Amino acid sequence: MKKILVIALILAITIMPLTTAAPEWQDCEDAGCTGAEYIKFEPWPVADDTTQAGVTITNSTATSFDWVSERPVCGIFVKGGNAGNNIYTYGCPGEDSGYGVLETDQDISHVTFCFCDDNEIPEFPTIALPIAAIIGIAFIMQRRKE
16 A cells, blocks of 8 residues: 555656646647747736846837847737737747737737747756655665665
């Protein structure tokens, strides 16, 4: 019974960080950027020269904006209430500047920028937690032999 519990614990610790390291957010999926990192500007409109995660918004109004990004942008999801949304799909290698507009009779509620995967190094917990789990289990097994 203890072996089953240990195996289940190993699997849980190993799988958990892998599923949270690359969030798959619906806005980015809709923009054709599955598993992309993202930044969400909300509430809208934002003040001119607002910067988050390397994306700077200028000329922000209730229905349009200009943007510049330090990282390549795969797609942008512009949401406006129940009336709909606009999706700008650039693919990768992506774009670094552009214009966004919501072509409905409602104002923008939020804007999500989805970044291209630029082969980033995995986050620390993604690597550290499975290694710590293996070392911990090896320690437990060694103590049982003694």
